[in-house]
Amino acid sequence: MTLCLQGTLTLSKVVRKLIDILENYLPFFSKLTTDEKNKLVSASHISLCEKGKALRNKREDCLGFVIVKKGRLRVYMSSDEGREITLYRLLEGDMCLFSASCAMSNIQFDVMLESEVESEVVIISPCVYKELMDTSLPVAKYTGELLSSKLSEVMWLMDQVLNKRVDVRLASLLIEESDLRESEILPLTQEQLANHLGTAREVVTRILKGFQADGIVSVKRGTVEITDRNALYGISAH
Amino acid sequence: MTLCLQGTLTLSKVVRKLIDILENYLPFFSKLTTDEKNKLVSASHISLCEKGKALRNKREDCLGFVIVKKGRLRVYMSSDEGREITLYRLLEGDMCLFSASCAMSNIQFDVMLESEVESEVVIISPCVYKELMDTSLPVAKYTGELLSSKLSEVMWLMDQVLNKRVDVRLASLLIEESDLRESEILPLTQEQLANHLGTAREVVTRILKGFQADGIVSVKRGTVEITDRNALYGISAH
Numbered sequence: 001m002t003l004c005l006q007g008t009l010t011l012s013k014v015v016r017k018l019i020d021i022l023e024n025y026l027p028f029f030s031k032l033t034t035d036e037k038n039k040l041v042s043a044s045h046i047s048l049c050e051k052g053k054a055l056r057n058k059r060e061d062c063l064g065f066v067i068v069k070k071g072r073l074r075v076y077m078s079s080d081e082g083r084e085i086t087l088y089r090l091l092e093g094d095m096c097l098f099s100a101s102c103a104m105s106n107i108q109f110d111v112m113l114e115s116e117v118e119s120e121v122v123i124i125s126p127c128v129y130k131e132l133m134d135t136s137l138p139v140a141k142y143t144g145e146l147l148s149s150k151l152s153e154v155m156w157l158m159d160q161v162l163n164k165r166v167d168v169r170l171a172s173l174l175i176e177e178s179d180l181r182e183s184e185i186l187p188l189t190q191e192q193l194a195n196h197l198g199t200a201r202e203v204v205t206r207i208l209k210g211f212q213a214d215g216i217v218s219v220k221r222g223t224v225e226i227t228d229r230n231a232l233y234g235i236s237a238h
Numbered sequence: 239m240t241l242c243l244q245g246t247l248t249l250s251k252v253v254r255k256l257i258d259i260l261e262n263y264l265p266f267f268s269k270l271t272t273d274e275k276n277k278l279v280s281a282s283h284i285s286l287c288e289k290g291k292a293l294r295n296k297r298e299d300c301l302g303f304v305i306v307k308k309g310r311l312r313v314y315m316s317s318d319e320g321r322e323i324t325l326y327r328l329l330e331g332d333m334c335l336f337s338a339s340c341a342m343s344n345i346q347f348d349v350m351l352e353s354e355v356e357s358e359v360v361i362i363s364p365c366v367y368k369e370l371m372d373t374s375l376p377v378a379k380y381t382g383e384l385l386s387s388k389l390s391e392v393m394w395l396m397d398q399v400l401n402k403r404v405d406v407r408l409a410s411l412l413i414e415e416s417d418l419r420e421s422e423i424l425p426l427t428q429e430q431l432a433n434h435l436g437t438a439r440e441v442v443t444r445i446l447k448g449f450q451a452d453g454i455v456s457v458k459r460g461t462v463e464i465t466d467r468n469a470l471y472g473i474s475a476h
Contacts (some may be wrong), residue, residue: 077393079401106387109394133379140378141371147385150342151392155315156347158396162436163317198400 040201043128049115054112062102064123071119085198103130171235184226266376287353294351300340323436334457341368385471393448409473422464
């Protein structure tokens with residue numbers, strides 16, 4: 001996107017919005033030189049993603065750095081056999097580095113991104129961000145901090161996977177989903193729940209049956225309704 | 239390069255060795271100013287660790303950044319219940335950031351370090367390294383690249399844990415151990431093997447029994463001997 005749109009002298013509404021987003025969500029933006037700011041703005045664009053859209057698939061090209069302006073993205077890993085596990089969610093203001101792994105040295109893994117609800121994102125060109133990372137201390141520091149925080153989330157997940165029973169993790173997931181959606185009725189299939197947890201559908205089915213027998217949830221085709229939130233909290237605290 | 243250390247005209251042998259190590263293993267060292275170099279050297283020291291020494295335990299203070307000069311360190315995670323999993327090994331020239339988590343923003347997990355063989359390491363004070371990270375672009379970039387590479391290792395491990403059968407992972411581990419030790423006889427207990435893999439000892443015992451029945455390994459108290467390396471390769475490739 002160029003700053004001078006079709007001969008106009010004033011910034012178009014879209015560019016102004018873009019600058020607002022970058023200013024708001026990138027703590028280093030105010031520390032950049034005017035030239036660097038222009039470069040970053042020119043290399044960014046706003047994109048709308050309908051619910052369920054895959055922003056990045058395994059073998060796709062290097063998408064770029066993604067900032068969430070509105071909505072919610074799921075970042076997940078997928079095995080060769082198609083088994084998934086949710087690594088974390090990106091909410092408003094969050095940024096994804098791994099959608100631009102081509103621009104990041106030493107990143108040798110693939111993560112996938114999909115919008116869980118209708119979302120508005122800013123995509124920054126990988127080359128320009130990389131150039132800034134290589135030349136600007138504030139950008140390099142911010143990127144390092146973001147990497148540390150993502151590494152912490154992945155280590156937390158690894159600890160959960162290794163040391164928590166799946167029923168405990170499923171209880172936590174149902175509470176988290178209910179908080180995100182602000183509803184006790186979750187439009188999630190057992191397959192989707194299994195994909196969040198990195199486990200098999202049969203395992204989820206078996207645990208949900210137990211929860212239902214205890215009056216904690218009510219399972220219907222394609223939805224799970226939480227009927228005893230306190231009991232679910234109790235299990236998740238194990 | 240001249241380093242002026244207060245009052246002395248010649249550098250002591252120890253300091254010369256320290257500078258050699260930092261120059262050799264920190265790609266950013268040559269890009270630092272003389273002042274920054276002096277600061278880094280003054281804040282570092284060489285330490286010898288006998289085999290099996292815990293360099294960092296869970297609740298210990300912030301040790302500092304660790305560079306391996308000689309030997310081998312194991313970086314692992316431990317659950318509240320004492321179950322362990324090996325995250326990766328640090329070999330000659332490798333550096334550990336997480337032994338100085340106090341100096342790293344957003345690192346909210348604990349890893350432990352132990353020397354698997356007699357090792358010689360350089361420990362850099364967390365405060366001084368943090369200061370350099372905050373003010374020097376080469377240091378910030380190097381740290382970001384190291385974080386990315388460690389994140390890649392952890393993601394690889396997560397993929398293994400989620401998607402590989404434990405017998406396949408045990409076969410890979412035995413080959414890796416044999417390569418590291420340059421020997422077919424591995425002085426490892428079944429408990430230690432379980433701690434590498436993040437699984438229970440009983441699981442390792444069961445799989446080793448199967449391997450032994452197939453003539454692939456010979457298990458004695460406290461050691462595992464590889465007797466059919468090709469068969470082990472075959473399993474690890476699954």
